[in-house]
Amino acid sequence: MSLNWNTITGPQVLVDSRKSKRNIKRMQEKAASAHVALRPHFKTHQSVTIGKWFGKPEETPIAVSSAEMARHFADAGWQDILLAIPMNPRALPAYNRLAREVRFGLTIENADSLKAIARLLNPVDVYIEIDAGYGRTGISWRAHETINLILEQARTMPQVRGLGLLLHAGNSYTMRGEHGIAQIHEESLQRLAELIENLHIPQHELRISVGDTPTCSRMESFLGADEIRPGNYVFYDWQQQRIGACDWPDVALAVACPIIGIYPERNEVVVHGGAVHFSKDSVSIDGNSVFGQVMHQTANGWGSPIQGAQLVSVSQEHGKVRVSEAMLKELELGDLLIIVPAHSCLVMAAFNGECTVI
Amino acid sequence: MSLNWNTITGPQVLVDSRKSKRNIKRMQEKAASAHVALRPHFKTHQSVTIGKWFGKPEETPIAVSSAEMARHFADAGWQDILLAIPMNPRALPAYNRLAREVRFGLTIENADSLKAIARLLNPVDVYIEIDAGYGRTGISWRAHETINLILEQARTMPQVRGLGLLLHAGNSYTMRGEHGIAQIHEESLQRLAELIENLHIPQHELRISVGDTPTCSRMESFLGADEIRPGNYVFYDWQQQRIGACDWPDVALAVACPIIGIYPERNEVVVHGGAVHFSKDSVSIDGNSVFGQVMHQTANGWGSPIQGAQLVSVSQEHGKVRVSEAMLKELELGDLLIIVPAHSCLVMAAFNGECTVI
Missing domain, CATH: 3.20.20.10 (Alanine racemase)
Structure with a gap:
């Protein structure tokens, strides 16, 4: 499709x-x-x-x-x-x-x-x-x-x-x-x-x-x-990839989130996509809880992870994404970020099993 | 009612x-x-x-x-x-x-x-x-x-x-x-x-x-x-009580969870009630993430918190509750625990706004 x-x-x-x-x-x-x-x-x-x-x-x-x-x-x-x-x-x-x-x-x-x-x-x-x-x-x-x-x-x-x-x-x-x-x-x-x-x-x-x-x-x-x-x-999901249960190309679920705020002064963007979508389950990166990994968007889905682009905090509907300076320059309000969650089971539960199959 | x-x-x-x-x-x-x-x-x-x-x-x-x-x-x-x-x-x-x-x-x-x-x-x-x-x-x-x-x-x-x-x-x-x-x-x-x-x-x-x-x-x-x-x-909720925004008698939302496992050897019970119900939002108690506080059940709701009875971990549908030895002796499979969540907004989102009004 x-x-x-x-x-x-x-x-x-x-x-x-x-x-x-x-x-x-x-x-x-x-x-x-x-x-x-x-x-x-x-x-x-x-x-x-x-x-x-x-x-x-x-x-x-x-x-x-x-x-x-x-x-x-x-x-x-x-x-x-x-x-x-x-x-x-x-x-x-x-x-x-x-x-x-x-x-x-x-x-x-x-x-x-x-x-x-x-x-x-x-x-x-x-x-x-x-x-x-x-x-x-x-x-x-x-x-x-x-x-x-x-x-x-x-x-x-x-x-x-x-x-x-x-x-x-x-x-x-x-x-x-x-x-x-x-x-x-x-x-x-x-x-x-x-x-x-x-x-x-x-x-x-x-x-x-x-x-x-x-x-x-x-x-x-x-x-x-x-x-x-x-x-x-x-x-699969990011936790499974971290455990070593799968590799990135096996991960079959991601959340597409529109960018609603861009903050060049702190190399961050904010997406509509928060705790009610991602849950608050996380992976631990250098001792910090991180909630999702941003992926390269392709014509019909996503490819590999974008180095250094991660969902670093979530409140109810907002998600804060850290990106590189170079990546930030390319982003505009309304662009989608494709984010692999820490835990896909909780994402599907949050969306009541609703998803777009590609 | x-x-x-x-x-x-x-x-x-x-x-x-x-x-x-x-x-x-x-x-x-x-x-x-x-x-x-x-x-x-x-x-x-x-x-x-x-x-x-x-x-x-x-x-x-x-x-x-x-x-x-x-x-x-x-x-x-x-x-x-x-x-x-x-x-x-x-x-x-x-x-x-x-x-x-x-x-x-x-x-x-x-x-x-x-x-x-x-x-x-x-x-x-x-x-x-x-x-x-x-x-x-x-x-x-x-x-x-x-x-x-x-x-x-x-x-x-x-x-x-x-x-x-x-x-x-x-x-x-x-x-x-x-x-x-x-x-x-x-x-x-x-x-x-x-x-x-x-x-x-x-x-x-x-x-x-x-x-x-x-x-x-x-x-x-x-x-x-x-x-x-x-x-x-x-x-309100447990986070607000911890911040000092409210007192316990102001908290108007709790989740009733049936006990499905009792473990006297570790002073724990397991309830049906997990991350898909409580979210993974938490309060920090002595450096540990804790997900809910168990309350005294009353004829028509709940009263004050039960000291030392807390929801200490959640997986998708399971919640692990630490209780005192004395409390554990009184509990049976199928009993309800009334638990105030860390964050009530995420609980209502998880339940799609469905609740029992008492």
Whole structure:
């Protein structure tokens, strides 16, 4: 599709379909050659249009992170949906409706949640979240006894269709480069293997779901896992580039922002594009929080990063961009800057999944 | 209105109408006694329902920060709308429609913008933004010559209805306590007065619009100003409480989040409520970024802050809350935590203005 830049009036998300589809295909090929299933996490894009780039809805198992998101994709034809966040007992009626309509999976991390599941009228898959070192949610991989108790209880319940273990090695986000990612990857899988050895239930009765974008992007083997569950790779972003999970040409999402102020005395411009568009997620450059990287504009999208041109602060609707003296001289009010955000998932959430596909 | 806590299933914004209406009334009384007009900034709430708490739409001049927001409130009956962010030449068609329907004001900060205004078919008010030390947008208060040139040119244009100067002393946000706020307030107004003395156009031909929530909340006089333009005061938030712009009982917005994980070994719980709900805006406590303060729940809302119970990290949908050992023992999965966010404007933007009024 050819892009008419003149139709862009305000901050607008651009998705480069060629790059995104290439990212999707690459992960599918990797999963196939690693002999694991792929369950992409759809919280990154939240878009039905983009969701269909992954394949036919009825043939694509997905992960989501809220009951609303599950409802959104169930209504659009997806039929195997895993809620990859610990279940919320208050959302039981929503879960029940979903479980009636699709193959629906819930994530739990304690025996109490089984009491809520016992009140469901339709069966669900139940995944126990394992914390293998990230320290956000999940039961410690060392807590064999607790996990065995939950599995034994769950396995007897008529509301439980399939049983699994779920792992998200979010600590891979603190790494830099393939070596660091590999370290977290190996540590997590090793801890999972150690746990599985100590379970009373045979491994083949459990579905093992792992994954986060850095490890899934850079690692080739997922020994012990039945499926991988990355999400961000559909677009990537500046954080992923910094981690080393992708390279600049893989980044498939940017925000086009019009320049509304030019300040030669401080080598800055201000764009319409602020915290409500970029979120306040950042990367750390020389100890400073930076919110986006300005890219070279091309006829139909963007190319490489412009050295020294970065979104250095955001308030609600304003974004302050530092540029070189030479670049500033070329800029005029109303020109667009194409900015790759720190974190594309939060940008798509801020725009409610609305974007211009190029 | 009585609140049925059982109907809250997921993260939900609660607005305490009693506190909010008291905040609105207090600012109206202050403006009246200071002999300035009040033009509340509606970017904070973005809600037509809450907008009507300020008075009849047709009698309430407002400020907004995007053409979309102006359209939203124009459609709902507001008739005097100032876009208090530098104009975006790409949005001219939207501005033109607004100028046909309502009294519409644009903010500019250079002569180039007048070329765009010259293409409008309907007259607008034009405000020149002055930078009195904040350093985000606006022309330096010292640039008398530039400002005189723009004013002289603008005043001859048929598209220009009224002329004004606009100031936002956003540097008040870095202050702590009344003394610091007073310092910024006095400095800004003094710089504005110095500029006005050096203008060729008589002051009575200019409308002087100033304001930000900290100074408007704590100062009593706005010498030299015709109107004040605070926004956040309708709700306030933790940042405003930290600045000293308000006290805890003034904060009228909180987010109710269900507990989805309990971790006695680290005195933490995890709620459904993350960056897509709270944004990643924070306050700094002992050098750490903290995203929200947990409040005592009452039958119909919330009371004072719970010491030591804070939202210490957020990922997309998860929020990690540190609590005391004693508090943790009382909590169960599915319980709600009532959390005052760091920045209420970004929360309302994240929820698209949707909230439960109590």
